[in-house]
Amino acid sequence: MRFEIGKNWGGFSFGWLIITCKNPSRHLLEHEHGHGYQNIMLGPLMPIIICLPSALRYHTRNIIQRIRPKTQLKPYDSIWFEGWATRLGNKFCRDM
Numbered sequence: 287m288r289f290e291i292g293k294n295w296g297g298f299s300f301g302w303l304i305i306t307c308k309n310p311s312r313h314l315l316e317h318e319h320g321h322g323y324q325n326i327m328l329g330p331l332m333p334i335i336i337c338l339p340s341a342l343r344y345h346t347r348n349i350i351q352r353i354r355p356k357t358q359l360k361p362y363d364s365i366w367f368e369g370w371a372t373r374l375g376n377k378f379c380r381d382m
Contacts, residue, residue, distance in 0.1 A: 301325045320375030
């Protein structure tokens, strides 16, 4: 189940509930679905292992970009839990 709210901010997921900005990219949708697959695999460990670090990383990156707009950050998927979500989404959501 997916809902679209606002513009130009990305998305997040709670299991199979996905909330994204309006008109999300295919990459974003597949990535958020990948987090859904992580949730299936990790169960009650998901909030500690994936959700909290992911949220902290997302907001930290936004703060860094506001403070130092010219800073080149590593790709979003360069950290293992985000890259894993993207790979899962790419693998299982190609026919969306």
